[in-house]
Amino acid sequence: MTKPGKNEPMLARKDARAAEKGARTAQREAKHASKAAEVAAKASRQYGAAPAVVNPTPAEPPTRRTGKPRLRPAVAALPAYVPGARGDGRPMWKLSSNENPNPPLTGLLAALSDQLAEVNRYPDMYATELTEALAGRLGVAREQVVTGNGSVAVLAHVLTALVQEGDEVIYPWRSFEAYPIAVGSSGAASVRVPLTADGRHDLGALAAAVTPQTKVVILCSPNNPTGPSLTEEELREFLAAVPSDVAVVLDEAYREYVDEAKAVDGVDLLPAFPNLLLLRTFSKAYGLAGLRVGYAVGAPKLVAGIRACSTAFGTNTLAQHAALAVLKREDEVRERVAATVAERQRVLAGVRAQGWDVPAADGNFFWLATGEATGRLVADAADAGLLLRGFAGEGVRITIGETDANDAVIEFLGDWRR
Ligand SMILES: Cc1ncc(COP(=O)(O)O)c(C=O)c1O
Secondary structure, X not given: OOOOOOOHHHHHHHHHHHHHHHHHHHHHHHHHHHHHHHHHHHHHHXXXXXXXXXXXXXXXXXXXXXXXXXXXXXXXOOOOOOOOOOOOOOOOEEOOOOOOOOOOOOOHHHHHHHHHOOOOOOOOOOOHHHHHHHHHHHOOOHHHEEEEOOHHHHHHHHHHHHOOOOOEEEEEEOOOOHHHHHHHHHOOEEEEEXXXXXXXXXXXXXXXXXXXXXXXXXXXXXXXXXXXXXXXXXXXXXXXXXXXXXXXXXXXXXXXXXXOOOEOOHHHHOOOOOOEEEEEEOOOOOOOOOOOOEEEEOXXXXXXXXXXXXXXXXXXXXXXXXXXXXXXXXXXXXXXXXXXHHHHHHHHHHHHHOOOOOOOOOOXXXXXXXXXXXXXXXXXXXXXXXXXXXXXXXXXXXXXXXXXXXXXXXXXXXXXXX
């Protein structure tokens, strides 16, 4: 038993003050929490967003000090993203990044300049108007659409929402080089399934690669860089074969360029497969690569989770207004896409007649499996004024560009074979 001492009244006063302070803090926190809950509930009513965690559990204290910040091992092991070559100052045709070569669509520059005076303000956090416009265009509910800073960013948010260390993400390989980076950053393990000899997804092998650890399978149709798209029948079969708790992410960045009648349009399969998530972008057919707008479409619950993990205000003001402006120019977009598809057919006919073996090309690019000769071909192309995307030891991807650029490609490839 402690003896009452002369300091007792002072200690009691101190205790009372501490208790008062504690009560005030608790009151403030409760107010904070109820405000946060209100905001989360409102977002949930409007967009189906997952409620925010108001009082997250504090992180475990580190058990061991290392003297300097250390990257997670998964991050240190990430491959570098190799962007399409940008040229060295010589006049060149840039056919290395699958960009849209057309000038801005009608009304785009005006829509952008209208917004320039507003850039001191944050964008609409939920890109409400754009989300609604996309939902209307695709015939889905607005709770099924979430936008982001390019579809690559949306993919990162998808993975944040669905996977953690110890999980596996399967994807075909070779495919889009952002996949290994996105999966590696998420902490999950990459499981790569080789393409077939004609550059297609090996769907049987992809389905067979699913294990209890598999959380996500990424598919790319048309496949970057090889070109072929998936058929609806193939995808239906695949989705029926994989467990329904595995999310299947179908990257349709080049969907607008597909003129193959049997090719899948992911939107048609969404009602039957709630584990299907689509990724789409304004970077290709809509010509907004520099503004960064992409989106995911899927079941409301999945989309709410992705939204909860998304970068706050990630779709910037100019991007939102630009995307809305180009959505109003669908006829012009279709005309331009048709012109690119016609050019693709012309180039493919030309180079196939020269003896090149070109796999099906359903996007705005085509693939030549040049193997060990790839480096030499890419260097020779640069000397001929053509920037191409080489994959060392594998092949070269060539974007369908301006008519003159395409003429130069046909001429170069014809000369190179001789
Ligand atoms: C298959 C694929 N998905 C996504 C993207 C990138 O889209 P975004 O510009 O919307 O990030 C690309 C770009 O090259 C791509 O090839």
